[in-house]
Each structure stands twice: as structure tokens, then as C-alpha cells.
Amino acid sequence: MVITVRVLVLGAGVVGVTCAWYLRSAGHEVTVVERQHGVARETSFANGGQISVSHAEPWANPAAPRKVLQWLGREDAPLLFRPRLDMDQWAWGVAFLRECLPRQTSHNTQQLVALALHSRALLKQLRADLALDYYHVERGILHFYTSEADYQVAQTSAALMRTLGCDRRSISAREALSLEPALSSIVPRIVGADYCAEDESGDAHEFTVQLAQRCVQQGVKLHFNTTVNKLRIVDDRCEGAEVSQAAGATTVLQADAVVACLGVQTRAMLRPLGIGLQMVPAKGYSATFDIVEPARAPSISLTDDE
Numbered sequence: 001m002v003i004t005v006r007v008l009v010l011g012a013g014v015v016g017v018t019c020a021w022y023l024r025s026a027g028h029e030v031t032v033v034e035r036q037h038g039v040a041r042e043t044s045f046a047n048g049g050q051i052s053v054s055h056a057e058p059w060a061n062p063a064a065p066r067k068v069l070q071w072l073g074r075e076d077a078p079l080l081f082r083p084r085l086d087m088d089q090w091a092w093g094v095a096f097l098r099e100c101l102p103r104q105t106s107h108n109t110q111q112l113v114a115l116a117l118h119s120r121a122l123l124k125q126l127r128a129d130l131a132l133d134y135y136h137v138e139r140g141i142l143h144f145y146t147s148e149a150d151y152q153v154a155q156t157s158a159a160l161m162r163t164l165g166c167d168r169r170s171i172s173a174r175e176a177l178s179l180e181p182a183l184s185s186i187v188p189r190i191v192g193a194d195y196c197a198e199d200e201s202g203d204a205h206e207f208t209v210q211l212a213q214r215c216v217q218q219g220v221k222l223h224f225n226t227t228v229n230k231l232r233i234v235d236d237r238c239e240g241a242e243v244s245q246a247a248g249a250t251t252v253l254q255a256d257a258v259v260a261c262l263g264v265q266t267r268a269m270l271r272p273l274g275i276g277l278q279m280v281p282a283k284g285y286s287a288t289f290d291i292v293e294p295a296r297a298p299s300i301s302l303t304d305d306e
Contacts, residue, residue: 005031005221008240008255010228010269012036013044014208016261020220021126021211023259030220031253033243035227040208043263046286049204050301051123052141053116054168054196057157058108060099078305092280113164120198132210136202143303144176144183144193150305151192158194168196182298201301231258233272 009020012034023030036042059079071077083089099108126132145151154170161168176193177183183190216222225246232240232252240254260266264281291297 005029005240005253005255007031007257007259008033008253009259009261010241011261011263012039012208012212012222012224013042013261013263014040014204015044016259017208017212017215019259019261020215021218024215024218024220030215031223031255032215032220033223033226033228033241033253035225037224038209039212039222040205044204044208046288047204047284048286048301049201050141050303051120051200051202052196052303053113053120053166054141054158054161054194054199055143055303056109056112056116056161056166058099058105058112060096060108061105062100062102063153064100065097089280092278095278109160110164113161113166117165120200126211130211130214132207134203134207134210136200136207137299137301138200139300140179140195140197141199141201141301141303142176142180142193142195143305144173144190146186146189146191146304146306148191154192154194161196166196167198168194170194180298180300180302182296183302199301228262228269231269231272236273238273 006029007023009016009023009030009032012020012032016032016034017039020030020032034041068079068081071079072081074080098104127136143154145154158168158170171179171193173187173190173192176190176195177187179195212222223243223245227244229242229244229250231238232242232254238258240252241258242250242252244250260269262269264279267277267279270277
């Protein structure tokens with residue numbers, strides 16, 4: 001069976017659903033397909049939820065190669081890298097090292113901060129316009145350090161952020177404690193911190209669920225339990241995608257435009273078009289705890305590199 005749609009969005013995570021909203025707002029007919037039974041069920045489901053413009057520096061920076069070497073072989077490393085006989089991994093590694101050069105890092109930082117500031121402004125406007133309530137907290141992000149060397153690097157980064165329009169302030173351990181009393185038990189270990197009051201946090205899954213509801217109200221079509229098998233390519237042009245539904249039926253969705261929002265699966269999906277994305281998957285961990293003593297729980301989103 002062949003069905004024609006105008007704009008096809010692949011993936012209903014936070015990026016796919018947000019794309020669908022803005023495309024519909026621009027007047028396009030939009031269809032979204034998702035392999036899970038609902039929106040934001042994978043990468044967007046359980047994460048830290050920080051809108052941290054103040055820490056938009058790229059992972060690829062001059063200090064990264066030394067840290068990676070120090071962490072090799074450590075199972076408790078903050079970033080665990082396991083070398084494999086995988087050409088894609090090594091090609092990505094070479095590209096990563098190239099971006100660690102000072103000139104590249106400076107350029108990339110400027111681009112990332114500009115994008116992050118723009119994104120945060122749009123998020124605030126979207127939240128106000130649609131009355132979205134996704135447990136967002138507008139108390140800033142407090143990043144504290146227990147290593148003097150790391151804190152010195154952070155002060156340099158904070159100064160750069162301020163020149164780029166992001167008000168990230170370097171503060172003392174005492175000032176950090178005044179902002180977040182929950183740090184009292186470890187304050188002797190803290191050598192310094194930085195704080196950006198404009199940053200915020202929230203539940204990405206809840207945000208996506210609510211925005212998807214607004215999308216449907218505006219006429220966006222969402223199809224769940226629908227897996228993208230491959231793109232439909234005719235004369236070197238993408239004209240849609242072949243999808244399979246839970247019952248096993250295969251359908252071709254023809255489209256004037258396709259937006260791929262499939263996370264790390266996007267790389268393999270776009271390869272037939274000659275688009276080589278430098279993406280490799282990374283795994284993060286999220287834990288949820290019951291709050292036993294609310295008075296001692298943090299009220300500000302905290303980040304600890306150690």
C-alpha cells in the first residue's frame with residue numbers, strides 16, 4: 001500500500017515531536033512515525049533534563065585526549081571508552097581528535113552557545129504560548145568542583161561563556177552553599193563552583209507528551225508501533241520511507257520532505273543517500289530515588305563532574 005503525506009517525520013522523541021510542531025505551525029501537513037507505543041519512550045524518556053546553555057562547550061576540546069587516556073581501562077570512569085575493531089568507531093575517533101584542536105574548539109563553542117541560547121529562548125516562548133507544565137524548574141544550574149585544576153579550567157570557560165552572551169558566573173564554595181544548602185555535608189571538599197541563573201531543568205518525557213497532544217489538536221498525524229525499514233529513494237532523491245507496523249504489514253509513505261529524528265539510528269538510515277554522519281551511540285544511566293527528608297533534598301539542578 002502507498003500513502004502520500006507532505007512532510008514525514010521519522011521518530012517521536014523530543015526532537016521529532018518538536019520538529020512536527022514547528023512544521024505544522026508553518027502550515028505543512030505533517031505525519032510522524034514511531035516504533036514505540038508512545039512518544040519519548042527511548043532517549044527522551046529518562047535523562048537529566050537540564051537546559052544547560054552554560055555548559056555548551058563541546059566534549060571535543062584540547063583537554064579531552066588526556067582525560068580519555070587517563071580513563072582507559074577504568075570501569076568507574078566518568079566517560080567509559082572501549083576500543084573495538086570497528087572502522088566506524090575509529091573513524092569517529094580520528095574526527096573527534098581533529099575537533100580537539102584549539103581553533104576548532106573555539107569555533108565549535110561559539111556555534112554551540114549560539115544554538116543553545118536560541119533553543120532556550122524558543123523553549124521559554126513555547127512553554128508560555130502553550131501553557132506546558134512538565135515539572136520545569138527555573139532556578140538555574142549549579143556546577144561544583146572538587147578538583148582545583150578542574151575549577152581553574154572552568155573559570156576560563158565561564159569567562160568565555162560570558163563573552164558569548166551566557167551569564168555563567170564563577171563563585172566560591174560559600175556562595176554555592178548559600179544557593180544550595182543541601183551541599184552542606186560536602187562543602188569542605190568543594191573548591192569552587194559556577195552558576196547560571198537562566199538555565200533550567202525539566203522532564204523531557206512529560207514535555208514531549210504534552211507537546212504531542214498539542215500537535216494532534218493541530219492536525220498532526222502520529223503513527224505508533226511503526227518501524228522505519230528504509231528510506232524510499234528515487235533517482236537519488238528521498239521521496240518517503242518504507243515502514244512496517246506491529247501486525248507485520250508493510251507500507252510505503254510517500255512524502256515531499258523527510259525529517260530524520262532517529263537518534264543514532266539516523267546514521268545508518270541516511271547512509272544510502274551519501275550522507276555520512278559522525279555519530280556513535282553512548283549509554284547513560286538514570287536513577288530515581290524516593291525523597292526521605294525533603295528539607296535536605298537539593299532544590300537547584302546540580303552537576304558534579306567527579
